[in-house]
Amino acid sequence: MKKVLALALCLMMVGTLASGCGKETTENKGNADNIGITEAPTQEGEVTPDVTEGAKKVEIDTSKTIKIGVLVSDATTPEALAFRSYYTDYIQKQYNVEFVYSDELKDAAGEKSAIDTLVTNNCKAIISFSSFDRPAQIEQCAGAKVYYAVATGTLTQEQYDKYKDNEYYVGAIGPSLEDEYQTGYDMAKRYIDLGNTNYAIFGGAIPYFTDMHIYRAAGMLTAMVEAGGADANYLGATTKEAIVQQIYADSGIQTGNIGSLSIVAYVGGYDMNDAWFAQCAQMAQTKDLQVILAVGNGSDFFGAAIKGADVKIASVDAYASSYGDAMNAGMLDYLAGKFSASIGPVFAAVYSTVNGYPIRTDEGYALALSQGYWIAASSDEFQKYYAVDSSKESPAYTKSALDILVGSDYKTFSDFVSKYSFDEVVQLSK
Amino acid sequence: MKKNRMNIIKRLIGISIIPLGTLWIMLAFCSVRGVILFESEGNYIAFFRAAAAVMLTTFALSINLNSGRFDFSIGSISLLSSVVSATVCMKLGLPVGVMLILSLILGAVLGAVSGIIYVFIQLPPIIVSLGVALLFEGAAFAFTKGYGVSFVTNIELISFPGILNYSLVILIGLVAIIFLFEYTQFGYEYKTLLSGQKVAVNIGIKEKTNAILCYIISGGLMGVVGFITATNTGNIQIALNFGSIGVMFTAFLPMFIGGFIGRFCNEKIGYLLGAVTTAFISLTYARLNVSSSVQQIVTAIILVIFLIYLNNENKLKQLFMFDRKVYADKEQK
Incomplete structure (x- = not known):
């Protein structure tokens, strides 16, 4: 009797183990061809924003x-x-x-x-x-x-x-870094197309070798090289790869001419000390400056310094109400923001x-x-995006x-x- | 008479050698790079702002540090007071002068809170001030829901930066502090406690009341520092996990310089000249676009050299006096 009971228990355990193993296999594969995968249930009247036809x-x-x-x-x-x-x-x-x-x-x-x-x-x-x-x-x-x-x-x-x-x-x-590069490129291109020639760049975390900021800046510089004329180059670099390499080597951006365009000032880092604030004010008040291209937050650091001057600020950040105010007041001109x-x-x-x-x-x-990113180039656009982005219900x-x-x-x-x-x-x- | 004149000359040299020497070195660095240190109004504004903020921070730090109370919370007081005053002024449309007064009062209140906690808990001031710093940073975070305060578009509140305004802050701050510590009963008691706490307490001085008053004055000064920093950019960013502590470190070099200059004049004037010295250095960093890593190294080297000098001053004097004696002996022979 004991033997039968022991055998029965063993069989039960083996059965349990086998079923457990089977379940593990199906769960972990997790692709559309697996057993147990069903079509997405669609109830009548329910909105199903299905992006792929036949999605499983x-x-x-x-x-x-x-x-x-x-x-x-x-x-x-x-x-x-x-x-x-x-x-x-x-x-x-x-x-x-x-x-x-x-x-x-x-x-x-x-x-x-x-x-x-x-x-x-x-x-x-x-x-x-x-x-x-x-x-x-x-x-x-x-x-x-x-x-x-x-x-x-x-x-x-x-x-x-x-x-x-x-x-x-x-x-x-x-x-991706390619997206970051393109974001910087598009930002600079916009102002180049509007006929601006004198730029200042805020390099954010470039001195700390933050990849995304380096690639955004590289995009800006590449756009300038492309628009600066036949011999335009950035410290001898003319391609995206070479410019990225140059920024990494310098851990910053050098001022100077890029063909017919000029980088008249540059500030990097987030030191937030007296010297850094003085550098920021100095950059914003550089003679003949037209546009500040910021790889991060620009209006908060330079907005007060440009008051009364015809200088535009373009930033990369997020959709926050303070940027809406800055855009409405004309202190921020362009925002590439993550939603x-x-x-x-x-x-x-x-x-x-x-x-x-x-x-x-x-x-x-x-x-x-x-x-x-979502790109806002006017206050109206910003408000449209912000309304959706800040909603906690929808x-x-x-x-x-x-x-x-x-x-x-x-x-x-x-x-x-x-x-x-x-x-x-x-x-x-x- | 001759000795008196020599004393005055010696004092004048002692007072001016560090700030003027620093200015001369900074001008030399700039001229080598073809840069003018004070080229535009913006450069003067940056200089006076740095001098005002650093001077007030140095006063605030030294008031308690001289009494052996290391106060890590001064940065958080400046943060929280400016956050609240800016928010109130933005919401009610108040002018920038009101924001200044409000910052000062709030700073004093927060300083009082810090002082009362220290007096009642009776733990070492380093521990208490770290706790208070976290408390105030957290309060600033909660008050703004973490977003900080941005009033960059409020033209009235960002209208403060200017040479005259910063000069007035320096002048009023200096006169007020000298008055409080040199010509009031609180000041006498403070000095008596510095020279010997046990004796001072035995003759009836209330050391706890004096300590709380020190925290209140220190807090008020940091409220004004917060105001100066906030109105500079129109933006206050929230600091967490002791992020506000960095403010106090800006005061160490001017405090040591001020301590040295204080041998030749009032110590508070020494702190002002220490702040002026560091403001020259800050402006040079900005004018020459010196990277932050180089700035930190240079500042650290200056601080270390100065401390080495202060710690070995007697040895240097002995060496110098010995040389003079040997020279005089040779002359006599």
């Missing part, structure tokens, strides 16, 4: 509250606050998730310590806005079996190649992955998707829009992310 998605169990850690190296800029507001004031209310934010991180050691804290706090995934040492973050998360994703940024190609098949690396969604809901898709990817349905490329690699990416992504296939996901212009996003969320 799975239904996932979202009954458990999931803790997601968020690493931030900036907790006080308008951009950072808008992102945080979107997650905590909107996403957290719509989905069964709890966001646990780190303190404002200052270095790679801080990132490591923060990840330890978040893992101890039972976070199942970490979304990172902090970029001091991304490879170390990925490896630490993978070691702790916690999913990791990059928001509003990308890995370098070398880093991506190394970690793309790591199952705990979900991916990165944000402006706060742009971090919605990376949440959807993480949420889907934590629930057992990772969204990977057809080759099974992590996501590496690019998403650019932001740019609503739950119904993000639901398309949760449990979706790669094509659906990438198509969705690629349609990021204001009109496309509004259309998706309708």
Whole structure:
């Protein structure tokens, strides 16, 4: 009798193990060809902003509250606050998730310590806005079996190649360096086309070798080289690659002529000391200056200094009310801004992955998707974008829009992310 | 009579050698690079602004530091007072003068809070001031929901920067501080406590009241520093996790310089001249577009050299006097 009972128990255990293994296989594959994947349910009368015809998605169990850690190296800029507001004031209310934010991180050691804290706090995934040492973050998360994703940024190609098949690396969604370059290029081109010749550049974090700021500045300089005439060059560099290299080598930008155009002044860094404020004022009051091209926030630092002068300021940042005021008062002329809901898709990817349905490329690699800026060149445009971006009830990416992504296939996901212009996003969320 | 005249000359040299020497060196650096140090009105404004802000910060830091109270919270007081005063003035459409007075009062109130916490908790001032710094930074964050304050479009509130206004701030600040510490009962008690706390307490001086008053004055001064910084750009960015502490470090070099000059005149005038010296250096950095890393290295080297000099002054004097004695002996022979 005992033998029969033992045999029966063994069979039950084997059966249980086998069924468990089977379930694991189907869950972890998570692409459209898997068993258990169904067509997206469509109820009569429900708005389903399906971006891909024939898109497939799975239904996932979202009954458990999931803790997601968020690493931030900036907790006080308008951009950072808008992102945080979107997650905590909107996403957290719509989905069964709890966001646990780190303190404002200052270095790679801080990132490591923060990840330890978040893992101890039972976070199942970490979304990172902090970029001091991304490879170390990925490896630490993978070691702790916690999913990791990059928001509003990308890995370098070398880093991506190394970690793309790591199952705990979900991916990165944000402006690629190519997008950053194009943003700077378009900004400078606009003022060149308007006939301006004398420029000052605010280099933001270029002295700290921040890639996105270097690429934005490189875009500005390339546009000037292209428009400056036959022999125009920047310290001998004429191509994008050479200009990027030159900025890295100098950790700044040199003033001087680029053919028929001139860089009459430059300030970099965020020292915020007396010398730095004096440099900023000096730059804004440079004789014959027409345009200040800022790789980051321009109006807050130079707005007061240009009062009474016919100088235009162009910035890259986010849609914050203070920029609306500055634009209305004529202190800010142009804004390339990230919209706060742009971090919605990376949440959807993480949420889907934590629930057992990772969204990977057809080759099974992590996501590496690019998403650019909304450009406001007038106060009216700014107000139109700001109204959507600042809404806590109906932001740019609503739950119904993000639901398309949760449990979706790669094509659906990438198509969705690629349609990021204001009109496309509004259309998706309708 | 001759000795008296020599004393006056010695004092004048002692008072002026550091600021004038620094100015001469800075002018030399600029002329080598073909740059004029004071070329435009903007350069003068930058110089006077730096001198005013650094002088007030040095006063604020030294008031408590001279009594052995290291106060890390002064930067956060400047942040929170300016955040609140700017917000109130923006919302109510008040003029910039009101913002200045409001900043001063709020700074004094926050200083009082800091002082009362120190007196009642009775923990080492470094620990208390770190806690207070976090508290005030957090309060500024909560008050603005993290966004800080931007009044760059408010022409009235950004109208303060100007040579005359900054000069008045320097003059009034200096006179007020000298009056408070040299000609009031509080000042006498403060000095008595400095020279020996136990004896001072035994003769009836209330050291806790004096400490709280020091914090109030220090806070008021930092309120004005916050006002100067905020009205310069029309923008106040929030600092968290001790991000506001950096402000106090701008005061160390002028404080040491002021301490040296203070041997030849009133110490507070020494602090002013220390602030003027650092303002010359700051303006030169700006005029020559010196990168921040180079600035930090140069400032650190100046500070270290100055401290080495102060710590070895007696040895240098002995060496100098010995040489003179040997020279005099040779002359006699």
